[in-house]
Amino acid sequence: MKLLNHTTKYLSLLLLPLITLWAIAFYYAMLDEIYDSLDDGLENQKILLQRRISHSPSIINNTDFNGHAYTFRPISKSVFENFKESYRDTLMYMYNEDDYEPVRIFESTLKHEQNFYKLKIITSMVEEDDLISDMVKYLIILYVLLVISILILNNILLKKIWKPFYYSIAQLKNFKIEKENKIKTKPSSIDEFILLNKTITKLIKKSSDSYTEQKHFIENASHELQTPLAISINKLELFIENNSLNEDQIKALASVLDNLNRLTRLNRSLLLLSKIENKQFLAEEVVHFSQLTSQILEDFEDLITHKSISVNFDTSSDLEITMNKDLAIVLLTNFIKNAIVHGNSHSVIHIQTKSKLWSITNIGQPNALDQTEIFARFKKVGSNKKSTGLGLAINKAIATKYNLELTYSYNDAHILSIHFP
Amino acid sequence: MKILIIEDEPQMMDNMRQTLEREHYQVETASDFKTASEKLGVYDYDCILLDITLPDGNGLELLEQIKSQGNGDGVIIVSAKDSLDDRLKGLNLGADDYLPKPFHNAELNARVKAVLRRLHFDGHNQIDIGNITIHPENREVNIENELLELNRKEYDILMYLITNKNRLVTKSALAEHVWGDHIDQTDSFDFIYSQIKNLRKKLNKSTITIEAVYGVGYKLNVD
Secondary structure (H helix, E strand, O other): OOHHHHHHHHHHHHHHHHHHHHHHHHHHHHHHHHHHHHHHHHHHHHHHHHHHHHHOHHHHHOOOOOOOOEEEEEEOHHHHHHOOOEEEEEEEEEOOOOEEEEEEEEEEEEEEOOEEEEEEEEEEOOOHHHHHHHHHHHHHHHHHHHHHHHHHHHHHHHHHHHHHHHHHHHHHHHOOHHHOOOOOOOOOOOHHHHHHHHHHHHHHHHHHHHHHHHHHHHHHHHHHHHHHHHHHHHHHHHHHHHOOOOHHHHHHHHHHHHHHHHHHHHHHHHHHHHHHHOOOOOOOEEEEHHHHHHHHHHHOHHHHHHOOOEEEEEEOOOOEEEEOHHHHHHHHHHHHHHHHHHOOOOOEEEEEEEOOEEEEEEOOOOOOOOOOOOOOOOOOOOOOOOOOOOHHHHHHHHHHHOOOEEEEEEOOOEEEEEEOO | OEEEEEOOOHHHHHHHHHHHHOOOOEEEEEOOHHHHHHHHHHOOOOEEEEEOEEOOEEHHHHHHHHHHHOOOOEEEEEEOOOOHHHHHHHHHOOOOEEEEOOOOHHHHHHHHHHHHHHHHOOOOOOEEEOOEEEEHHHOEEEEOOEEEOOOHHHHHHHHHHHHOOOOOEEHHHHHHHHHOHHHHHOOOOHHHHHHHHHHHHHOOOOOEEEEEEOOOEEEEEEO
8 A cells, every 4th residue: 555545544533523513513503602692593483572562462362373473471470570581492393394393492470560470481492313414415525525635635745746756766666787877866855865865875885885996806816816827837847847746746837737727727717707797798790599509619629529529500590699709608608618527428419599599408417407507607507627616607797797598498308598588 | 939928926927837838938027017018118028918907007008018119029818807898999909819828837828829920921821740740721631732631620639739839738728728718618528539530530641649648638749
């Protein structure tokens, strides 16, 4: 539920008892006021009647309500003296309504020419049931109108007020640290939003900075490692040449050299990986994947022959993509090398190009690899000690750069595919 | 042949000097921009090995200086910063080759020889070793005037071993040079052996032999 409607929900829930309580209080206050003014009116009538008696004393013979809104009834002096004026409600048949309706009755006494009379004056009064039903009706209308206006107010006014907030969270949703897109916040005059925007901008900048720093750290570290590696390798090579060593000594030194060479390869792979991620391959051209595949297969000819592997290259349609050629070579080389290195001797490697798909299939270890981990860094498969564990991670980085999708599946054979956009 | 090494890392320079001195070149060194610039102003060199990251200046400026003097010296850029930009900039400024660190001594030797051959014989040279004659410009190998049929890889192996004759060439240096950078992660270099075997067969009438050194590498000897 949206924030705006959330407040509306609570507001309407709160309004319901509030308006009900208000209605009850209002009803009694109203009623009280009405009685008060009715009673004043009745009292005024009595004074008017008293004056009229002197002009037309015949009205004193009016003993029922059929002709007038008042009656006179003679009473004794003692009753007159003890009488207390009163107002009360009673029911009376109303011809227009064809029903008994409440009337207000005022009982009082008056003295006329030494005679004492009891005086009753009536006036029609509020029909409470009608009043209540009218009030309920109007209050429901008020409630609905209130809720609707709150909703409208929220959706127009609050939406406008909260705009910087929604703008910021929409940006956050689309933010990807590796894409280097900046977060833009909308200026606002509200303190909380200013703070929020400031904090978002600060946090994003901080994480982007440390991400860039980390990327450059790997690149710089790899650069710095090149020279000591070069010195060590060259010194050892010179040492082997300059000294007459026996077989064991040479073999031991050769093994050290081998490990240094491995370190060099690992370092180069890391450097390549950070260079791809740091977007240092800018030159692009149209690359033909079929042609490139054939070229790379030629490079691996000796290795393929050595492992007695046969390659079945089925190129039904050429695949073209605009990308950096060196990276295209790295991408296909890694896949092909992978298939050869992890492929069983005397097995067959199938390479296929279709429209928007390049795939390579090899028979290797007889169970599927973990799909989620296969393109991660340093995930080594099998017991190949010379593998850096970075080949497929490099491919993943290249694929991401050019919006290619890499997939792995297993169907008695390992199938790695490049899907073109 | 006079070679100048411009390199600020003393141990690196020492290695390069030793490697090249074994090939009987006259080697001079400069460890900073100023010294290098002075030496380049006074002397002529056949080949200059140039590290482009120097503490007191950019090596690419030295390259411009060399090219503006127009002596036709061969320049090989040696750099730990294997970046495409520098490589392209260097080659555009007239460098003859670009050698990223780390490299094998045998590779350094091969690159220097290739540059010297290109510059000093204008490509029309021949290499005589034992009873073998090689014409590098058309990749032709003769044993006593009889043409030897070699495939591309056999020729590359032979040339690399000849360039580094009497020196131990490790299998990984050989594999990298002949098969390229991409071959290196394979589980063994056994596949080299079949090519060596074929090459030895084809060379059985020659006076050179390819000696295997304890399974570590190969050495080409002239009888």
